[in-house]
Amino acid sequence: MSSIDFEKFSKYSKPGPRYTSYPTALEFNSDFSYDSYIEFLENSTENLSLYVHLPFCRSACYFCGCNVVFTSKEEKLSRYITYLKKEIDILAEHIDTSREVTQFHFGGGTPTYYKAFELDEIVSYIKSKFPNWSSDAEISCEIDPRFFNEDQMQVFQKHGFNRISFGVQDLDEKVQKEIHRIQPLQLTKNAVELARKYGINSINVDFIYGLPYQSLETFKQTLALSTELNPDRVAVFNYAHVPWLMRTMRKFDETTLPTPEEKLKIFKYTIDFFESHGYKMIGMDHFAKPEDELFGAIKKGELHRNFQGYTTKGGANLVGIGLTSIGEGSQYYAQNSKDMHAYETALDEGKLPFERGVVLSDDDYLRKAVIMELMANFHIDIKRVEREFEIDFFAYFAEAIEALQEFVEADLMSIDSDEIRVSPTGSLLIRNIAMPFDAYMQKYTQSQKTFSKTV
Ligand SMILES: C[S@@+](CC[C@H](N)C(=O)[O-])C[C@H]1O[C@@H](n2cnc3c(N)ncnc32)[C@H](O)[C@@H]1O
Numbered sequence: 354m355s356s357i358d359f360e361k362f363s364k365y366s367k368p369g370p371r372y373t374s375y376p377t378a379l380e381f382n383s384d385f386s387y388d389s390y391i392e393f394l395e396n397s398t399e400n401l402s403l404y405v406h407l408p409f410c411r412s413a414c415y416f417c418g419c420n421v422v423f424t425s426k427e428e429k430l431s432r433y434i435t436y437l438k439k440e441i442d443i444l445a446e447h448i449d450t451s452r453e454v455t456q457f458h459f460g461g462g463t464p465t466y467y468k469a470f471e472l473d474e475i476v477s478y479i480k481s482k483f484p485n486w487s488s489d490a491e492i493s494c495e496i497d498p499r500f501f502n503e504d505q506m507q508v509f510q511k512h513g514f515n516r517i518s519f520g521v522q523d524l525d526e527k528v529q530k531e532i533h534r535i536q537p538l539q540l541t542k543n544a545v546e547l548a549r550k551y552g553i554n555s556i557n558v559d560f561i562y563g564l565p566y567q568s569l570e571t572f573k574q575t576l577a578l579s580t581e582l583n584p585d586r587v588a589v590f591n592y593a594h595v596p597w598l599m600r601t602m603r604k605f606d607e608t609t610l611p612t613p614e615e616k617l618k619i620f621k622y623t624i625d626f627f628e629s630h631g632y633k634m635i636g637m638d639h640f641a642k643p644e645d646e647l648f649g650a651i652k653k654g655e656l657h658r659n660f661q662g663y664t665t666k667g668g669a670n671l672v673g674i675g676l677t678s679i680g681e682g683s684q685y686y687a688q689n690s691k692d693m694h695a696y697e698t699a700l701d702e703g704k705l706p707f708e709r710g711v712v713l714s715d716d717d718y719l720r721k722a723v724i725m726e727l728m729a730n731f732h733i734d735i736k737r738v739e740r741e742f743e744i745d746f747f748a749y750f751a752e753a754i755e756a757l758q759e760f761v762e763a764d765l766m767s768i769d770s771d772e773i774r775v776s777p778t779g780s781l782l783i784r785n786i787a788m789p790f791d792a793y794m795q796k797y798t799q800s801q802k803t804f805s806k807t808v
């Protein structure tokens with residue numbers, strides 16, 4: 354990566370989507386009817402990717418942007434299982450359950466806030482209704498190392514879990530105190546060792562840059578310590594600061610957040626650090642060892658982006674189960690209710706807790722393909738897009754191409770008649786580079802309170 358003028362770069366800091374979906378969740382609406390959603394479920398034939406959201410956490414990490422319910426009441430957790438089962442029953446009525454399950458993911462919240470026997474109960478129930486799990490299915494769980502024990506790991510082993518993602522965020526004491534998440538390195542090491550002991554050979558660790566009191570110096574320390582965990586994959590997320598949506602983020606004194614310039618320095622250092630430690634950058638914010646299948650996928654141009662980040666398994670029908678969870682089919686996105694009362698009421702009435710979503714237009718479908726290709730592979734094969742969608746790329750995307758000229762002139766990307774290629778330095782601005790292809794961006798330029806900042 355060539356040397357970077359960080360000051361010049363920081364001017365690109367502006368609100369922008371992270372493109373875990375296109376159209377983004379801001380476009381989800383209630384025009385997508387319940388009956389059409391059921392029709393999509395009944396007619397789809399692809400493999401199944403099941404996402405189960407377990408939203409509960411004990412206490413708030415102030416940076417957290419996830420859909421979380423804070424509680425210390427055990428009955429709330431067990432009551433939720435009863436409702437998950439109702440939801441699974443209704444889904445099984447509308448989905449051909451002989452379809453192969455190629456992915457299963459427990460997300461949260463803190464899935465391991467549940468006891469081992471409860472996790473067992475949930476997975477066993479799903480397997481009883483969706484019995485056809487592929488022998489090489491990706492079966493994963495997000496784990497907060499502060500809530501993880503051997504009994505839970507035994508349940509994961511019993512059900513063939515083969516991936517675990519641990520949340521760490523930062524290893525600096527002052528940062529940990531400020532974000533309200535005290536998690537000593539030794540505690541995380543014990544959790545990683547436990548997973549390794551049970552044969553998990555795909556371990557991911559999450560970090561975040563852009564948190565209060567972080568600087569290049571503190572983050573260098575965090576990265577140096579991270580090698581002791583020896584993860585197979587690392588995610589280093591750009592902190593999405595959206596205090597207008599997330600109350601706990603308002604606890605931060607914004608003057609303690611690193612500047613865009615400092616953040617760029619941190620991330621550039623992070624890339625160099627992991628590349629010099631044998632990892633390869635995958636997509637916008639992930640790093641993987643050469644043995645990892647994500648690494649192979651990027652070489653073959655087969656990396657896909659979805660709600661869980663990056664994956665090699667594209668094309669499956671993602672079915673979201675649980676409060677707020679999002680499903681994705683080739684032609685739609687569908688989101689469950691975010692309100693526990695509404696979630697339960699729908700299920701009590703024998704209906705899925707589907708609340709809103711979007712059915713993709715032809716234009717959405719095309720733009721989704723282009724944006725996801727850029728976000729995953731930093732590259733667009735123009736001829737392939739033209740063939741697949743029967744369009745003249747340069748005529749269709751004339752405005753986007755014009756808007757991208759400033760990035761071309763700054764040597765951050767190249768555009769020729771066959772391909773668009775983002776340079777390694779340009780990859781730091783991949784969200785900015787994807788935005789001109791987003792047909793909905795126009796209406797948000799006036800408003801600041803939409804997306805987190807790109808830098
Ligand atoms: C849903 S959390 C689940 C992990 C688990 N509850 C834990 O905290 O260890 C998944 C990851 O999202 C990331 N994350 C949460 N809030 C974020 C934010 N505002 N900006 C960027 N990343 C965030 C964190 O790295 C976190 O580990």
Ligand code: SF4
Binds near residue numbers: 461
């Ligand atoms: S980061 Fe994880 S543990 Fe912390 S509040 Fe968010 S979901 Fe819960």
